[in-house]
Amino acid sequence: MRNSLLIILIIGLATIGITGCDRVVPELMTDPVTPTEMMPTDDPAAFTVAFVQAAIDLYKAEGRDAAIAYYNDPANIEGQWYVFITDENDLYLAHPVAPRFLGKDIKTVPGLDRSLVGVEIAMATTEGRWTEYLWPNPGTNKLEKKRTWSIRHDGYLFASGYYEPWVRDPATLTLVSKDEPVAFTHNFVLAAIARYEFEGLEATAAYYNDKANIDGQWYVFITDPDDMFVAHAPSPDLVGTDLKDVLGLDGSRMLGVEIAAATETGLWIEYLWPNPATDENEQKRTWAIRHDGYLFGSGYYEPVVENAMDTTGATDTAAAEN
DSSP states (O other): OHHHHHHHHHHHHHHHHHHOOOOOOOOOOOOOOOGGGTOOTTSHHHHHHHHHHHHHHHHHHHOHHHHHHHHHSGGGOBTTBOOEEEOTTOBEEEOSSOGGGTTSBGGGOOOTTSOOHHHHHHTOOTTOEEEEEEEEETTTTEEEEEEEEEEEETTEEEEEEEEEOOOOOGGGGGOSOTTSHHHHHHHHHHHHHHHHHHHOHHHHHHHHHSGGGOBTTBOOEEEOTTOBEEEETTOGGGTTSBGGGOOOTTSOSOHHHHHHTOOTTOEEEEEEEEETTTTEEEEEEEEEEEETTEEEEEEEEEOOOTTOOSOOOEEESOOOOO
16 A cells, blocks of 8 residues: 555656646655554564554654554554553553553563563663563463563653463472562462463362461462352361452451452452461461452461551552553
8 A cells, every 4th residue: 555655656746747737746644554564463573573663663754642642542452462652761651551550650560470570671772672571461361471572762662562371380489488478479379370270270279278288377269250269278168158258357347359359460458367377366468369260369477566457458569561
């Protein structure tokens, strides 16, 4: 199409030169070349690079505002591919999947394993760079490995990425010191998800219903997509009941409802709960995350601060859909 328009334009200009006609030739409108014209999606890495380059080409042809408007429009998401853009200060300008994050700094975005994903993506230069990290695939509702290509142009960051299946040995994901309880909790839960992918729900539920697999203060609880418990080793009587019916120790806090609000990017929540390692009520920090519709969670305990009230709530663990 673009070549045809160019030929027509050249012929028109030649006609003017030959005839001396003062007819005005309409200005040729520039459209971004879509990656589908350049590279097949069965080569996802090459397609991703072309997809990002098309965004830069649009920026060059139509300007900053046009590029931002185009890539903030969800209509321009192509399968698993979308472009996000930041300014020279790494603040999001365009993100069609998570518009609520516009204006936020990409460097504040952590990975699900607490890696500095946003910082790594923002390290891109005019040569570009690949960043790999664990992230939920909205097309499958599962955690998968995402490969994001980011590159600088005029100081702006242009990026997109694609997903690959995540295959990890569950045993390799808990090799973190318990002296780092946040990291250990993350890996403890991710190991349960990896086991689910390796062995399926039935075997995974059986494993985490076995009290032999409680590791000190750490255990994994699992619910199905309807929030019904399928695994809870310290309290086996909870299996078959609804997480959303669980109340805080004072009977007034809808604790289960808050935990069930966890999404595919995870959620931290704090509350007072019995510690199976000490048989005492202690402040617990739980991380819960959705995977394939199921909810996986675990947590650790901290000393109770005198006169502290059980009013802490849930917070998101990740800041954006990269």
